[in-house]
Amino acid sequence: MEQVKLYDTTLRDGMGGKGMSLSVAEKLSVVRALDGLGVQFIEAGFPSSNPKEAELFERLAELELKGATISAFGMTRRRDRRAEDDEALGALVGSFAPMVCLVGKSSLLHVEKVIRVSREENLAMIADSVAFCRGEGKRVVFDAEHFFDGYREDPAYALACVRAAAEAGAENVTLCDTNGGSLPDFVAAATAAVRADLGEGAAELGIHTHNDAECAVANSLAAVGAGARLVQGCVNGYGERCGNANLASILPALQLKMGFAVVSAEQLASLTQTAHYLDEVCNLASDPNRAYVGRNAFAHKAGMHAAGVAADASTFEHFDPALVGNERDILPSELAGKATIRSQAEGAGLEIDDEAATRAVERLKEREHRGYHYEAAPASFELLLRREAGVYRPLFKLESFRVVTEKRAGGVVETEATIKVEVDGERYVRVAEGNGPVNALDKALRDAIADRYPHLAEIELTNYKVRILDEAHGTGAVTRVLLDSADGEREWGTTGVSENIIEASWEALVDSLEFAFQPRPVAAERE
């Protein structure tokens, strides 16, 4: 099988995305995760004298990687000076990184309007810079910026730029759709023209696309179809405007659908986990609808589809989700019928009779109408089933709680919660301070019932999300809270809905703790 290599630019081009800002430690986590996935090249950014970048390159130099090569990014030399005298190129070749990626212009419009040099000087800037880096012992990738726009305006000049880089010793020339507006047919035709112009045996071709026309993945695949053997992008498609090409979609297409060798089967099976982990490091919510790796990517909702999947999964799935480490999911939802409810109950080890299943369907509908969503809160859904099946055990009886938040001029905000509950006939009154109302309430509740439930100490709230459901109603809208919890063995999600954020949080909190203490034959929950 022919090989296609991946080149991830999350730490450089990806950082242009809104909300992207990573510490050195987080950048190292990204590198380790990409290396584990089998990404061949990882672009780390520009090795400038900026202390943060300097520290990153220092620590990268010491990092032991399984297979990835670190690439340092820079521009071709400035005009009217020798490459040897260009400080930025000096910093590039001075870095430990065995590979450099040099970006240069390949569009006449940019040569004339943006950098304002002659067409000959631009070609010299490319050739000199590549030759200089090669002479300093670096492997060189040349990024032909705005190549496709340049090829549209003046194909001969765009090809000349690519040739200049290849002839000066670049091992790879990557064609960039920098503005992201090209469509696949054109990308394929232009890539094939470059391949023909360079001839076989010359530099390898790469592709670098952006998603401004929602075609970045297809454009990357089209270029590979026309001869490119390296794909630049970001796992999860991070980046400025509409993002870079999403390597998490390109990798499985290349390997499972187009027959190229990219990473090992084990590495491919870690794709979903890696993609979600990277979102976590970048502090972004994972898009549940993302291709291949999204939580909904293999979620079957409507009755007919769910039935088809039960008969033969290949009828409604384009491939086995396990190959990318994702999994099938049949959702509780408004469209669910009694059959789904019963199979969900079975999964939770509950026996539920026909009448209870009917009640559960009704209850589910009524609650979804009020804004509940159980898809990310299967533990709350199980509690709903348990109540209808008559096997629900409450943890405690609430007498009352009170949460007070106070602020004085110039002072910090202070929050305390008082709670009064009864467990097995005994009354507990507790107060706790917290860094927010929900945190204070959580602490007070735990303090109140900890004597009776020592296992509580092992339960940690791992994730707290708030969604305002009817955003158009300002601060008077309905709030949905999602809470993830874990006890070292299992993870579970719960939910609460109310106009009052404290009440919604309280509901999710109580569900979280109650779920942990329900009597059950086997412990087999997954979020």
Next chain:
Amino acid sequence: MEQVKLYDTTLRDGMGGKGMSLSVAEKLSVVRALDGLGVQFIEAGFPSSNPKEAELFERLAELELKGATISAFGMTRRRDRRAEDDEALGALVGSFAPMVCLVGKSSLLHVEKVIRVSREENLAMIADSVAFCRGEGKRVVFDAEHFFDGYREDPAYALACVRAAAEAGAENVTLCDTNGGSLPDFVAAATAAVRADLGEGAAELGIHTHNDAECAVANSLAAVGAGARLVQGCVNGYGERCGNANLASILPALQLKMGFAVVSAEQLASLTQTAHYLDEVCNLASDPNRAYVGRNAFAHKAGMHAAGVAADASTFEHFDPALVGNERDILPSELAGKATIRSQAEGAGLEIDDEAATRAVERLKEREHRGYHYEAAPASFELLLRREAGVYRPLFKLESFRVVTEKRAGGVVETEATIKVEVDGERYVRVAEGNGPVNALDKALRDAIADRYPHLAEIELTNYKVRILDEAHGTGAVTRVLLDSADGEREWGTTGVSENIIEASWEALVDSLEFAFQPRPVAAERE
């Protein structure tokens, strides 16, 4: 110019998306918005006897549309019965809708495993159902479900299904990539094969794709390139799993890049507004990175790009955003330098000297580090600039506030806020109840300062969003609040960040009100 028509299925296939649930009134709003955009066909769902669907069709029948045709959706007849005796087909032809879309199988795997009829009976089901609906005076679109998978398994049978529909009188046969796993080259080849098999003059072809391989847009365009003249999908790509093909990306590509006539230039210029409006009706947050219509789609952050755009927008934009009703945006951000700060200040009508600009850059960096994001909160950003430029005017002086939330067993939660402030040397103490802590605080504050600022009554909080920044720390993480406000003339966004959600909300609230009362020469703010 050749015409391509759009067929939106938000109200049918789009409703399979997680979180999608619309009332009859909301569905009518969707229909009006799609009609305004110039979408030619709008699929309304199945006209069943279910009261909600019945009401929808009743009200649709009375709706005056500018140009769109309503289509009713249903399946081919059940096996072993005449089309005339099939109740579902009866409901379809009984509806007012002038067009019906019949979905039928075109994959042998599905014929054999899912509906379990003979290959001949499936062909008869298609032909009978189409002919019956035609006989009842309906225009018929036939959706060849799983066509591309079927064509991969057994091209002759897949083609026979399409022919059966075309010969029975379907005006359009739409080829469906139901599982969404096909790639553009294959879609183009299979579509071209159908076109050749049917011959010119026979039924028009349509395309219906899903985004499971992140190629739904490219697949739709590939099919049009191979002869399809109708594209099914959803504006914004709503739908089960990874969604349907996104018509908001397909429309501008067809019209601006491929030279087809789809809608008028005025309609195209309403695309961004329509896409955002539909998200609002569906109660979904608009993805800011969406192609063409996303808030970030033409946002330039990094220095070089912003400079290029200033020189000639076509250097860094694939087309003029005004054509789809979007606009260019240069963002405040960590990467912003003094030049950007000064241009932002100018935009707000502020004079800011070099020293103040330097301080603003520092302050911005420090705040972004703590979790602030000013991209959606330009009003808070302006207040930051004002503080550094020395033209900030506080509204009031806070002495203290206290928010109390109480709950008793079985009772509703009650919340009240007490606030003590000073305005122009006078002290105001007020208390208010609210349906949540932020709502109570908002009411109490307004009550306290309303005498001094009567314009307050016109300011409405239109949108309140909460984001937990470090989700991995449970209820102890940092909270970012975004608040949108409007006074009938302008809209503005503010933000607050704190470990305590009440403090974060308070900060955004105070910014919102203060922004409205800052002295300014001209009123020219946009969010």
